Amino acid sequence: MRPLRDAQLGAFTFFASALPHDVCGSNGLPLTPNSIKILGRFQLLKTITHPRLCQYVDISRGKHERLVVVTEHYESSLNDFQKQVQTVR
Numbered sequence: 001m002r003p004l005r006d007a008q009l010g011a012f013t014f015f016a017s018a019l020p021h022d023v024c025g026s027n028g029l030p031l032t033p034n035s036i037k038i039l040g041r042f043q044l045l046k047t048i049t050h051p052r053l054c055q056y057v058d059i060s061r062g063k064h065e066r067l068v069v070v071t072e073h074y075e076s077s078l079n080d081f082q083k084q085v086q087t088v089r
Helices: 034-046 078-083
Strands: 008-015 056-061 068-074
Touching: 008 056, 034 068
Parallel strands: none
Antiparallel strands: 008 068, 056 068
8 A cells, every 4th residue: 555645544434225125137136236336336446546636445335235435535625725825736
């Protein structure tokens, strides 16, 4: 893992919409839960790196379609710098 510079780690949770329990796909098999689909797509987001972007660190799946996402973040935002009328490179 690369050094975090001045970034800190933060976590947030959200719930993927649940599918009805008795729904099957056109092939007769149960549908893949939305949280599993999100986990699969998240793997691509973890690979995106750039010195000026915060990075997604990890994701975990809990009960009832709950997802916990760990990401880098900064105390200051671009909006904060604009309020201070500083030049942003």
